[in-house]
Amino acid sequence: xxxxxxxxxxxxxxxxxxxxxxxxxxxxxxxxxxxxxxxxxxxxxxxxxxxxxxxxxxxxxxxxxxxxxxxxxxxxxxxxxxxxxxxxxxxxxxxxxxxxxxxxxxxxxxxxxxxxxxxxxxxxxxxxxxxxxxxxxxxxxxxxxxxxxxxxxxxxxxxxxxxxxxxxxxxxxxxxxxxxxxxxxxxxxxxxxxxxxxxxxxxxxxxxxxxxxxxxxxxxxxxxxxxxxxxxxxxxxxxxxxxxxxxxxxxxxxxxxxxxxxxxxxxxxxxxxxxxxxxxxxxxxxxxxxxxxxxxxxxxxxxxxxxxxxxxxxxxxxxxxxxxxxxxxxxxxxxxxxxxxxxxxxxxxxxxxxxxxxxxxxxxxxxxxxxxxxxxxxxxxxxxxxxx
Amino acid sequence: xxxxxxxxxxxxxxxxxxxxxxxxxxxxxxxxxxxxxxxxxxxxxxxxxxxxxxxxxxxxxxxxxxxxxxxxxxxxxxxxxxxxxxxxxxxxxxxxxxxxxxxxxxxxxxxxxxxxxxxxxxxxxxxxxxxxxxxxxxxxxxxxxxxxxxxxxxxxxxxxxxxxxxxxxxxxxxxxxxxxxxxxxxxxxxxxxxxxxxxxxxxxxxxxxxxxxxxxxxxxxxxxxxxxxxxxxxxxxxxxxxxxxxxxxxxxxxxxxxxxxxxxxxxxxxxxxxxxxxxxxxxxxxxxxxxxxxxxxxxxxxxxxxxxxxxxxxxxxx
Ligand SMILES: Cc1ncc(C[n+]2csc(CCOP(=O)(O)OP(=O)(O)O)c2C)c(N)n1
Ligand code: SF4
Ligand SMILES: [Mg+2]
Numbered sequence: 001x002x003x004x005x006x007x008x009x010x011x012x013x014x015x016x017x018x019x020x021x022x023x024x025x026x027x028x029x030x031x032x033x034x035x036x037x038x039x040x041x042x043x044x045x046x047x048x049x050x051x052x053x054x055x056x057x058x059x060x061x062x063x064x065x066x067x068x069x070x071x072x073x074x075x076x077x078x079x080x081x082x083x084x085x086x087x088x089x090x091x092x093x094x095x096x097x098x099x100x101x102x103x104x105x106x107x108x109x110x111x112x113x114x115x116x117x118x119x120x121x122x123x124x125x126x127x128x129x130x131x132x133x134x135x136x137x138x139x140x141x142x143x144x145x146x147x148x149x150x151x152x153x154x155x156x157x158x159x160x161x162x163x164x165x166x167x168x169x170x171x172x173x174x175x176x177x178x179x180x181x182x183x184x185x186x187x188x189x190x191x192x193x194x195x196x197x198x199x200x201x202x203x204x205x206x207x208x209x210x211x212x213x214x215x216x217x218x219x220x221x222x223x224x225x226x227x228x229x230x231x232x233x234x235x236x237x238x239x240x241x242x243x244x245x246x247x248x249x250x251x252x253x254x255x256x257x258x259x260x261x262x263x264x265x266x267x268x269x270x271x272x273x274x275x276x277x278x279x280x281x282x283x284x285x286x287x288x289x290x291x292x293x294x295x296x297x298x299x300x301x302x303x304x305x306x307x308x309x310x311x312x313x314x315x316x317x318x319x320x321x322x323x324x325x326x327x328x329x330x331x332x333x334x335x336x337x338x339x340x341x342x343x344x345x346x347x348x349x350x351x352x353x354x355x356x357x358x359x360x361x362x363x364x365x366x367x368x369x370x371x372x373x374x375x376x377x378x379x380x381x382x383x384x385x386x387x388x
Numbered sequence: 389x390x391x392x393x394x395x396x397x398x399x400x401x402x403x404x405x406x407x408x409x410x411x412x413x414x415x416x417x418x419x420x421x422x423x424x425x426x427x428x429x430x431x432x433x434x435x436x437x438x439x440x441x442x443x444x445x446x447x448x449x450x451x452x453x454x455x456x457x458x459x460x461x462x463x464x465x466x467x468x469x470x471x472x473x474x475x476x477x478x479x480x481x482x483x484x485x486x487x488x489x490x491x492x493x494x495x496x497x498x499x500x501x502x503x504x505x506x507x508x509x510x511x512x513x514x515x516x517x518x519x520x521x522x523x524x525x526x527x528x529x530x531x532x533x534x535x536x537x538x539x540x541x542x543x544x545x546x547x548x549x550x551x552x553x554x555x556x557x558x559x560x561x562x563x564x565x566x567x568x569x570x571x572x573x574x575x576x577x578x579x580x581x582x583x584x585x586x587x588x589x590x591x592x593x594x595x596x597x598x599x600x601x602x603x604x605x606x607x608x609x610x611x612x613x614x615x616x617x618x619x620x621x622x623x624x625x626x627x628x629x630x631x632x633x634x635x636x637x638x639x640x641x642x643x644x645x646x647x648x649x650x651x652x653x654x655x656x657x658x659x660x661x662x663x664x665x666x667x668x669x670x671x672x673x674x675x676x677x678x679x680x681x682x683x684x685x686x687x688x689x690x691x692x693x694x695x696x697x698x699x700x701x702x703x704x705x706x
Binding site: 021022024049050051053054055056057059060061063064065066067068069070071072073075089090093097197198199202203204205206207208209210213 | 441454464475
């Protein structure tokens with residue numbers, strides 16, 4: 001069905017089409033509209049056989065999902081920023097126990113200073129927690145990725161986080177092609193867990209593992225995570241075949257083939273970057289865009305392949321490690337076995353990313369390694385006193 | 389004492405006890421928590437024909453029972469984290485309800501630290517929503533698994549690794565402590581009870597009652613710890629009994645926030661009889677201990693005896 005919808009409402013609808021049995025959440029901007037809508041869908045009887053549980057914290061939200069999924073039912077939650085940090089311990093727990101929970105992360109900056117607007121610091125704070133992390137470029141992709149997320153999660157037994165830019169996507173009204181219930185049912189089979197809390201066949205889940213076996217447990221998890229790259233690609237292809245939209249997979253390449261400069265980015269800013277590179281290419285430049293759709297596991301080989309002929313690589317990222325630099329840039333550099341990568345830190349705490357700002361930056365000939373887009377130099381020179 | 393008939397035996401004393409926590413686990417000798425948990429889960433198992441699932445908080449009980457590749461539990465059992473057992477149990481209960489297994493009753497269990505401190509937020513949430521979970525706290529009055537540090541449930545003046553008496557400092561501060569049963573009652577949940585491993589028939593009866601009630605239930609079990617309290621492993625039951633007899637651990641039941649029944653003490657003893665055999669209170673019996681320090685715990689015991697009517701016939705409400 002084609003209609004106009006707010007991103008959050010469309011995401012909630014897509015989640016409902018996946019027939020979860022337990023939805024639990026705790027409010028935090030900008031995730032709120034997703035769970036409000038999900039609650040409404042449950043209470044109005046549009047989501048049969050599902051319970052919406054209001055909890056007292058994010059720790060409880062993910063813990064309820066952990067309990068429900070352990071007992072064998074499909075579970076969903078959503079959060080942002082401080083919320084994902086408040087539940088951090090449970091984030092690791094869910095992946096360590098191989099529970100295929102799906103969670104939306106409405107991406108937002110992490111305080112202090114407290115800031116409710118969009119960037120990717122929250123996702124980066126849990127990037128190594130063992131979850132599969134998919135980034136949506138558009139609200140249509142957000143819808144499609146949630147449907148794929150349940151299937152990926154249950155196929156590879158890993159929780160999946162769908163990262164959706166706060167406000168820019170969650171609160172934006174877009175044209176959405178919402179699949180029908182029958183279509184989603186045909187794509188996503190009912191959840192059929194192998195191991196769960198069952199009185200007929202009692203198992204202990206969440207055992208303590210000593211140094212004797214811990215390395216093996218971790219190594220096996222590592223192998224499975226790597227294997228899931230292929231599953232993410234395959235399920236993306238299946239989705240494209242059934243729904244005609246190439247919204248999943250590992251990477252999205254745009255004019256990368258003959259590009260001299262390739263811009264690497266994730267999430268909603270990819271749209272702006274594509275528009276800009278179209279303009280630049282029309283002026284005779286040779287830009288391509290590589291969007292990372294599956295950030296975890298990181299598709300290093302596919303990234304290297306895609307970037308192999310580029311003369312210049314610019315990574316635009318909405319987070320960075322204080323005192324270190326770009327996070328995605330470091331991973332790109334690693335995938336390429338070294339090599340020059342320019343980092344553009346942009347959109348922190350919701351700062352607008354305009355085509356004009358990016359244009360100057362992409363065409364600039366400086367050899368600065370890390371550029372902070374739109375940095376107010378006057379503020380820095382007024383406030384910065386080296387303390388050594 | 390009434391005569392023991394075969395039919396009147398406790399679950400623990402029967403040959404077909406479910407044995408939900410099998411031997412071979414790694415608890416210390418004389419561990420009150422191991423005994424308490426076995427009695428609780430066995431009684432629940434028997435009461436509902438084995439239709440139970442258990443969620444365990446991190447702590448001694450979890451660590452000594454599930455070290456891979458061994459596992460002592462004969463029931464479906466989940467350990468997630470230290471502070472989230474109540475929330476995880478809420479999820480399990482929801483899943484059972486939503487997958488046509490409403491007959492499976494859910495128990496969450498943890499130590500005093502996992503209950504009154506780090507897990508209190510999720511526990512309060514579970515109470516407030518009246519989720520269909522029986523939460524059992526095994527109270528050994530400190531963080532035992534990490535080496536006997538003070539918790540919010542540590543009895544005043546006790547020596548722990550983080551409240552070592554020193555000069556005029558007499559051990560765990562004279563705070564009122566968090567007595568979780570009263571906090572549970574303030575949520576007006578259907579059922580709250582305290583129990584002791586020194587009175588297994590009473591403990592089993594309370595568990596059997598609780599597991600058959602729908603909604604949030606809370607049972608707080610007093611479980612002495614020989615390692616943390618400093619007494620010989622053979623004395624666990626005796627110490628537990630002295631706690632009850634002194635009035636320092638009152639036994640009662642409450643429904644919807646009101647005490648409906650308390651168990652009168654058969655033979656009241658001075659607090660000292662309970663405290664003196666434990667090394668964690670040894671400093672209270674040295675020289676030059678200020679009078680009010682020495683009397684402090686006796687005053688708590690006296691106040692419990694009055695409050696819960698433990699001297700007379702106990703409280704016997706409708
Ligand atoms: C978030 C977190 N903080 C601290 C710990 C360390 N820890 C594990 S068990 C434990 C003590 C448990 O005490 P209690 O709940 O009273 O149970 P007991 O071991 O005494 O039975 C602590 C502090 C942890 N596992 N997780
Ligand atoms: S330290 Fe105490 S609670 Fe822990 S296993 Fe030993 S006796 Fe039991
Ligand atoms: Mg304890």
